[in-house]
Amino acid sequence: MEKKLKQKPINLVKVVLFGPESTGKTTLSRHLAHHYNTVWTPEFAREYLQKKWNQERKTCEVEDLLPIAVGQMKLENRLAKKADKVLICDTDLLETKVYSEEFYDGFVDESLKRAATENIYDIYLLTYIDTPWEEDDLRDRPGLRLEMFNAFEQCLIDNNRPYILLKGDKETRLKNAVKAIDQIISSKENLYSYSESLLDLDNSCNY
Numbered sequence: 057m058e059k060k061l062k063q064k065p066i067n068l069v070k071v072v073l074f075g076p077e078s079t080g081k082t083t084l085s086r087h088l089a090h091h092y093n094t095v096w097t098p099e100f101a102r103e104y105l106q107k108k109w110n111q112e113r114k115t116c117e118v119e120d121l122l123p124i125a126v127g128q129m130k131l132e133n134r135l136a137k138k139a140d141k142v143l144i145c146d147t148d149l150l151e152t153k154v155y156s157e158e159f160y161d162g163f164v165d166e167s168l169k170r171a172a173t174e175n176i177y178d179i180y181l182l183t184y185i186d187t188p189w190e191e192d193d194l195r196d197r198p199g200l201r202l203e204m205f206n207a208f209e210q211c212l213i214d215n216n217r218p219y220i221l222l223k224g225d226k227e228t229r230l231k232n233a234v235k236a237i238d239q240i241i242s243s244k245e246n247l248y249s250y251s252e253s254l255l256d257l258d259n260s261c262n263y
Contacts, residue, residue, distance in 0.1 A: 060126045061149065061171035064133045067248045069142045069240050070176070071233075074151055074212065074219065075183035076204040078190050080229065084181065084222070085146045087230050088237070093251075095135050096144035100127040101152070118160050125152050125168050129175075141247040142237065149175060154211050158204065173215055178240050180212055180219035181233050 071088065073081035082099070089096035101124045105116055116124075128149065136143050149172035156164045164172075185201040212219045220236050222229040241247070 058167050058171060061129050061167060061175075063129070063175045064136065066136050067244070067246060068136060068139050069178050069237065069244060069247065070136075070145060071142060071237055072145045072148045072150075072177045072180045073183060074148070074180045075208050076185060076201055078187065078201075079183035079185055079205075080187045080226070081183050082146055083226060084183070084229055084233065085144050087226065088142075088144045088233060091230070091234060092140065092142045092144070092237075094140040094142045094144065095138045097128075097132045097135050097146055099146045100124060100131050101147070116155075116159070118156070118163065121152060121156050122165055122168060125149050125171070128152070129171070138250050140249045140251050141241065145177070148172070148177060150211060150215065150217070151208070154208055158207055178218070179236055180217050181236075182209060182212065182219050182221050183229070184221060184223040186223050 073085050075081060085096040085098075101116075104120070104124055104127060108114055108116075108120070128147065132143070132145060132148075149168060153164050153169060153172040156168065185205050189201070209221075211217075220232065222232055
């Protein structure tokens, strides 16, 4: 199980969108992926839980958390191979850990807890609750948005994760996120690029 929850090593700048529901994470993920001409990793839990709701009319239960975590890491590791220097992650296992603690009286599966703290990302983009609440089949706790935000931020602090707080409209968030990510890119060398690897392969085949 623990092997399924680990990142596979690859030299990319890994960015995580982090924060409560309905705070613009998916929208910003798409915009960042477009800006950097790369791929982004969707939130596996949404597909998994929407299917569960459609089929069983049930929301997330504690036994769903490990399958969600495994599915998320499988998706991230697969899409990392398609990325160009930057991988945008709509979520990570640390976010799953926060939800587990907040919804299930502090309980977190030990393998999930270990992987959530061992997997490494270059920067977390913490999204504030100054966006309108958009209701759907899966979202809940609209009256506890500040409490949930505080739990997410405290988790980043407790785990010594590098992060910036994003507030404001979509353009302001994108601008501030790009500024932070560009600084990290400039400090790295030999970043993996799927597009460049294809070009190198094509050139080698022409000889």
